[in-house]
Amino acid sequence: MELLSDSIKKEYIQLRVSAKNREEAVRKAAEPLLVDGCITNQYIQKIIEIMKETGPYIVITKAVALPHAPSKYGANKLGIGITTLEQPVVFGNEVNDPVSYLFCLSAPDSDSHLESTAELVGLLDNERFYKILDNAKDPEEILQFIKEEEQKGENEHA
Amino acid sequence: MHKALVACRAGVGSSLMLKIKVNEVINANHLPITVEHSSLDAVPGFDGDLLITLTDVAEELRAKKVKQTVIGIANIVDKKEILSKLTDFLNDANETQL
Numbered sequence: 001m002e003l004l005s006d007s008i009k010k011e012y013i014q015l016r017v018s019a020k021n022r023e024e025a026v027r028k029a030a031e032p033l034l035v036d037g038c039i040t041n042q043y044i045q046k047i048i049e050i051m052k053e054t055g056p057y058i059v060i061t062k063a064v065a066l067p068h069a070p071s072k073y074g075a076n077k078l079g080i081g082i083t084t085l086e087q088p089v090v091f092g093n094e095v096n097d098p099v100s101y102l103f104c105l106s107a108p109d110s111d112s113h114l115e116s117t118a119e120l121v122g123l124l125d126n127e128r129f130y131k132i133l134d135n136a137k138d139p140e141e142i143l144q145f146i147k148e149e150e151q152k153g154e155n156e157h158a
Numbered sequence: 159m160h161k162a163l164v165a166c167r168a169g170v171g172s173s174l175m176l177k178i179k180v181n182e183v184i185n186a187n188h189l190p191i192t193v194e195h196s197s198l199d200a201v202p203g204f205d206g207d208l209l210i211t212l213t214d215v216a217e218e219l220r221a222k223k224v225k226q227t228v229i230g231i232a233n234i235v236d237k238k239e240i241l242s243k244l245t246d247f248l249n250d251a252n253e254t255q256l
Contacts (some may be wrong), residue, residue: 054167057167057212057214058172060176060233071168071170096232105171107171117175120175121234
């Protein structure tokens, strides 16, 4: 079981990216995972295909999208990317639009990402996390914050 | 005890997150519901009485006239929304039994 900080590399974090529309936002959010071999082009294609067919299924809470597709379409290695947008983009989700934060998820099987996904959903409920995302000048600051939160979690369990 | 399936299109991302949040609400309020999660492919074979999904998927499932009650959650981390929708489901289920 990998921690969230094991699933996110510094190169997977992109700050204040510009995107004209939701498709461009998803493509850019997925790019680092593609470059590092976590996902294939087909995987990105599948996310966009499902989004076009069925609407913005990946927008899960206020301003947050979680681009992902079923593992079989090319999720080869566990990875989670973090992308913040310079300008929010409308995805077509009535309640949660517009989107400013994208967490691209590659989950190659049904187990390895359980711990990191649980951590991520906790962070999505944490106002300080959004502040860090908005104000970080360097991806390292975000990784550092995630590690600190993990440390706290461990202490609470101890 | 009611049995619920949390389903999303892929079965690996949003359904897992939603299951975590739903379980937090269930445990905090001692609701008589057990939860599993999967992709939409598992819906036809599911023998429980409640389906929990994101809003857009919920509409699709209702259109298909699945036999279970369908709850659509708009905001995954909004525990108030989750609690109120689960409570509505439990109240309706009790009325049916009486």
